[in-house]
Amino acid sequence: MTDRFQRLIRLLTTPYRLLTAKNMWLPLTTPEQLTAIAQESHEHPVLIFKHSTTCSISAMAKAKIERQWADSGLANTTIYYLDLLRFRPISAQIAQQFSVHHESPQLLLIQGGECTYDASHMGIQLREVKELIGG
Numbered sequence: 001m002t003d004r005f006q007r008l009i010r011l012l013t014t015p016y017r018l019l020t021a022k023n024m025w026l027p028l029t030t031p032e033q034l035t036a037i038a039q040e041s042h043e044h045p046v047l048i049f050k051h052s053t054t055c056s057i058s059a060m061a062k063a064k065i066e067r068q069w070a071d072s073g074l075a076n077t078t079i080y081y082l083d084l085l086r087f088r089p090i091s092a093q094i095a096q097q098f099s100v101h102h103e104s105p106q107l108l109l110i111q112g113g114e115c116t117y118d119a120s121h122m123g124i125q126l127r128e129v130k131e132l133i134g135g
Helices: 003-013 031-040 056-071 088-098 126-133
Strands: 025-027 046-051 078-083 106-111 114-120
Touching (some): 031 078, 046 056
């Protein structure tokens, strides 16, 4: 099969909700969700993207993730979206609970209740996340 044909097959077999950038994000809005995320991460990897809605660099990082998501091999990975301006205390809780420094934009991979990938700004690489998950 040609690379183009394989890509088409992959796009057609990826669940629709993950192909639409607005629907791939699960909002992170309560402190209780962090406990659930830590528990969920024992079953499968979970991503958290921290975003400042007034920062152009954060907007570029978010757009990059959205553009690359369908081809990243992470279609079955849950990704939470934290609006830092609206939910700043949750960001502080993330830093404490997962032992990371606060940054924005920031992508965190949570596995087994711990943060195993922490990248910010243009250092965010979905390819690296995929490698850590086992792809």
